[in-house]
Amino acid sequence: xxxxxxxxxPAERPLQIMSSRLEGELLEVSMGPQHPSTxxxxxxxxxxxxxxxxxxxxxxxxxxxxxxxxxxxxSYLGSMPYTDRLDYFCSMTNNWAYALSVEKLADIxxxxxxxxxRIILAELTRLQNHASLLGFLLSDMGAWGTPLMYAFRExxxxxxxxxxxxGSRMMCxxxxxxxxxxxxxxxxxxxxxxxxxxxxxxxxxxxxxxVENEILIARTQHVGKLSAELAISAGITGPMLRACGVxxxxxxxxxxxxYPRFKFRIPLGEHGDTYDRLMMRALEMRExxxxxxxxxxxIPAGPVMNPKVKIRAFRPPVGEAYxxxxxxxxxxxxxxxxDGSPNPYRYRVRPPSFINLxxxxxxxxGHTVADVMVILGSVDIVMGEVDR
Amino acid sequence: MxxxxxxxxxxxxxRNFVGSYFEKERLITVQYPEERSPLPxxxxxxxxxxxxxxxxxxxLRCVACKIxxxxxxxxxxxxxxxxxxxxxxxGKPQFYPAVFDIDISVCMSCQICVEVCPFEAxxxxxxxxxxTRERFDALLQRKDELSKSNTYYHNVHPIEAAExxxxxxxxxxxxxxxxxxxxxPAVTSPKPSPx
Amino acid sequence: xSDIDEGLRSELQRQGIWxxxxxxxxxxxxxxSIWPLQFGLAxxxxxxxxxxxxxxxxxxxxxEVFRPSPRQADLMIVAGTVTKKMAxxxxxxxxxxxxxxxxxxxxxxxxxxxxxxxxxNVLKGIDRYIPVDVYIxxxxxxxxxxxxxxxxxxxxxxxxxxxxxxKAAHLDRTHPSEFPVPAFGTHDLEPAANADVFxxxxxxxxx
Numbered sequence: 001x002x003x004x005x006x007x008x009x010p011a012e013r014p015l016q017i018m019s020s021r022l023e024g025e026l027l028e029v030s031m032g033p034q035h036p037s038t039x040x041x042x043x044x045x046x047x048x049x050x051x052x053x054x055x056x057x058x059x060x061x062x063x064x065x066x067x068x069x070x071x072x073x074x075s076y077l078g079s080m081p082y083t084d085r086l087d088y089f090c091s092m093t094n095n096w097a098y099a100l101s102v103e104k105l106a107d108i109x110x111x112x113x114x115x116x117x118r119i120i121l122a123e124l125t126r127l128q129n130h131a132s133l134l135g136f137l138l139s140d141m142g143a144w145g146t147p148l149m150y151a152f153r154e155x156x157x158x159x160x161x162x163x164x165x166x167g168s169r170m171m172c173x174x175x176x177x178x179x180x181x182x183x184x185x186x187x188x189x190x191x192x193x194x195x196x197x198x199x200x201x202x203x204x205x206x207x208x209x210x211v212e213n214e215i216l217i218a219r220t221q222h223v224g225k226l227s228a229e230l231a232i233s234a235g236i237t238g239p240m241l242r243a244c245g246v247x248x249x250x251x252x253x254x255x256x257x258x259y260p261r262f263k264f265r266i267p268l269g270e271h272g273d274t275y276d277r278l279m280m281r282a283l284e285m286r287e288x289x290x291x292x293x294x295x296x297x298x299i300p301a302g303p304v305m306n307p308k309v310k311i312r313a314f315r316p317p318v319g320e321a322y323x324x325x326x327x328x329x330x331x332x333x334x335x336x337x338x339d340g341s342p343n344p345y346r347y348r349v350r351p352p353s354f355i356n357l358x359x360x361x362x363x364x365x366g367h368t369v370a371d372v373m374v375i376l377g378s379v380d381i382v383m384g385e386v387d388r
Numbered sequence: 389m390x391x392x393x394x395x396x397x398x399x400x401x402x403r404n405f406v407g408s409y410f411e412k413e414r415l416i417t418v419q420y421p422e423e424r425s426p427l428p429x430x431x432x433x434x435x436x437x438x439x440x441x442x443x444x445x446x447x448l449r450c451v452a453c454k455i456x457x458x459x460x461x462x463x464x465x466x467x468x469x470x471x472x473x474x475x476x477x478x479g480k481p482q483f484y485p486a487v488f489d490i491d492i493s494v495c496m497s498c499q500i501c502v503e504v505c506p507f508e509a510x511x512x513x514x515x516x517x518x519x520t521r522e523r524f525d526a527l528l529q530r531k532d533e534l535s536k537s538n539t540y541y542h543n544v545h546p547i548e549a550a551e552x553x554x555x556x557x558x559x560x561x562x563x564x565x566x567x568x569x570x571x572x573p574a575v576t577s578p579k580p581s582p583x
Numbered sequence: 584x585s586d587i588d589e590g591l592r593s594e595l596q597r598q599g600i601w602x603x604x605x606x607x608x609x610x611x612x613x614x615x616s617i618w619p620l621q622f623g624l625a626x627x628x629x630x631x632x633x634x635x636x637x638x639x640x641x642x643x644x645x646x647e648v649f650r651p652s653p654r655q656a657d658l659m660i661v662a663g664t665v666t667k668k669m670a671x672x673x674x675x676x677x678x679x680x681x682x683x684x685x686x687x688x689x690x691x692x693x694x695x696x697x698x699x700x701x702x703x704n705v706l707k708g709i710d711r712y713i714p715v716d717v718y719i720x721x722x723x724x725x726x727x728x729x730x731x732x733x734x735x736x737x738x739x740x741x742x743x744x745x746x747x748x749x750k751a752a753h754l755d756r757t758h759p760s761e762f763p764v765p766a767f768g769t770h771d772l773e774p775a776a777n778a779d780v781f782x783x784x785x786x787x788x789x790x
Contacts, residue, residue, distance in 0.1 A: 034653075034676055035651075036621050036651040040623060040628070061668050061704075062668050063624065063625055063669070064666055065625075065666065065702050065704065065705055066704055066705065075461075078500065081498035082461065082698065085626055085698070088629060089629065146401060149636055149637045152632070152633060152636035153414075153637050153638065155633075156633070159633075164428035164430060164431075168431075168497060169723075169725065170630065171496070181503075205400055205403075208396055208397065209397045212397075214390055214393050215394065217393070311504075312455070312459065383625065384625055416638050417638060418639060418727075421727075421731070421734070461698060462698035463701070491695070492720045493691055494691055494696070494697055494700060495720070496722040516725050517728060518719070518720050518721070518728070519718065519720075519732035520717070520718055520735075521717055521718070521739065523695075523708070523718050524783060526718075
């Protein structure tokens with residue numbers, strides 16, 4: 001038997017575990033693509049020394065659906081429903097990012113009411129994404145059912161709003177370059193306001209359920225620590241970056257749409273561990289509620305679609321544009337090159353969860369194999385976006 | 389003390405368990421199929437073709453312009469244009485689709501065909517109970533299966549259908565100021581049902 | 584095992600005697616405890632989770648026990664796009680499931696490749712390799728649509744015969760319960776479809 005331990009990373013585990021370790025070979029375990037907590041069809045080849053992870057190799061491509069290639073052969077309008085299927089939790093923010101890029105490319109103005117509607121829908125998306133993420137993360141940790149059921153109970157309310165506005169629960173296909181497809185009625189806004197006002201009650205309850213739970217604390221604190229330097233150099237964005245204490249939110253940095261008009265704070269973490277990443281979502285939901293409340297008060301009347309925009313046979317001028325927004329998972333950007341034809345010459349997506357996933361090995365080394373699932377859950381990936 | 393956090397969580401679970409017996413907000417299970425949550429006005433699933441009057445062949449609004457076939461992102465529409473023209477419900481000779489197939493096993497319910505249609509001929513249906521044991525024949529919808537009357541459209545999307553009728557009536561009035569009243573679509577189409 | 588006279592049965596039921604046949608009892612037990620494989624591929628999997636969650640509650644049909652292991656599952660819900668990289672794994676998972684086993688093909692992508700059917704990496708329907716019992720069109724189908732398909736599957740199980748020429752596939756020894764796993768070829772999966780399972784229809788145009 002040969003030991004290859006010497007060539008590997010030094011152990012980060014407490015000494016008593018290391019000293020009692022039996023000398024042996026590394027065990028390679030393939031986790032996924034069919035695994036209950038890989039959030040889709042993600043696969044990790046993990047080299048284990050006992051229970052400790054020594055190497056981790058992510059394997060992607062099990063959901064590679066040629067999104068970018070299809071985007072280059074479809075018209076600008078035709079790509080809009082495909083963006084719904086990128087990050088299938090957050091179709092509204094995907095729509096917005098794509099619409100923003102096309103608007104930049106063709107220099108289109110968006111009516112005021114449409115901007116407000118976009119913000120309302122993006123923040124509602126953030127609420128339901130973060131709520132279901134917390135549910136999934138806890139069910140990965142073994143709290144099977146309860147938190148996920150509570151989260152989905154709230155998510156269904158928001159999906160009902162999406163459905164009555166856009167016609168579909170998940171694949172909304174709601175935004176268009178130059179505005180939004182249909183206007184929201186006063187009834188819809190009142191209903192949305194009611195749901196948003198009740199949301200903090202759910203958050204209070206949910207936090208009571210999880211925040212002080214000793215098992216959760218033991219499983220998440222000091223697990224999967226990410227340093228701010230590594231996060232910045234790896235291009236991590238979104239709640240994962242802010243959990244390391246880096247104040248970077250594209251809503252503030254770019255001020256796209258009409259975000260500068262709203263008053264909200266950016267919650268920041270301190271340790272960059274899984275617990276911080278988890279709490280970051282809970283805190284962000286509270287800020288989203290603050291934004292939503294302001295938006296409901298300020299939303300003006302008016303058209304929701306720029307009448308000058310021709311949706312069919314849309315041909316933007318030659319050029320290129322990169323539009324990015326703060327999606328619930330991080331920076332979501334679309335890079336488009338137009339050659340003046342009805343299809344983009346190049347269509348590229350900058351998916352937040354794919355880039356956030358690149359440092360998975362750094363997070364997992366030295367932890368036990370049971371922690372890998374928790375760390376992966378806290379990264380918040382959606383395979384539709386990772387593989388595209 | 390160790391364990392208080394877990395006990396607090398347990399209290400939340402207990403409150404939800406007990407609350408689910410009388411609190412309406414915690415009791416959200418829809419007892420499908422006996423009970424159904426109402427589908428919103430805007431709900432969409434698969435496209436249908438609308439015809440006016442009672443005749444599905446003659447009253448079909450579609451003139452086989454093939455715009456939807458071209459714009460459909462997943463390319464699930466197949467149209468063959470007719471060789472001859474026949475009078476539509478207004479009495480104007482028009483082309484008609486000899487073949488109009490929609491493969492609903494491919495359709496992604498994106499509503500782009502509805503948006504691009506200049507003739508208000510294709511609309512979205514709300515039927516979702518379409519599970520079958522057969523893939524090919526059952527999921528390829530032919531023209532006769534797709535054709536639905538304007539009355540049906542009024543039943544599924546009352547507000548939208550009323551708007552469409554008003555728009556068509558206005559266009560007809562503009563085009564033919566002396567058109568006989570009996571042929572205008574606003575008269576032949578029924579009132580939106582109160583549901 | 585033969586059919587019971589309906590009039591006699593209801594008469595006996597009125598007297599407090601409940602008569603059933605072996606076949607009915609067997610199918611009744613099976614159709615009310617279908618355990619699905621906990622296995623999601625893409626967008627439709629989220630609707631599958633929503634079906635299992637509190638709003639729609641698939642537990643009312645006896646299907647809430649999502650098993651992470653194929654060895655304990657009766658039903659595979661293929662929920663989402665099947666890529667060519669994933670197809671061999673799905674066939675292998677199907678082969679690992681014990682008989683009797685059923686497949687629901689949920690959503691456009693699993694039926695035919697759906698909106699992504701143009702893609703070079705997307706399998707045009709899982710029924711090329713494994714037999715599918717119920718298809719649900721929609722992108723994604725509503726949770727109610729999945730429940731409808733679930734009831735359709737229950738009806739199918741209820742119709743299965745224990746004996747005779749048309750007996751259920753899992754009782755027929757000549758009927759295969761495992762199917763060859765496709766391999767990666769130079770351009771495509773090899774074979775591109777299993778001819779024993781996949782019998783596409785030829786479209787007949789009258790006009």
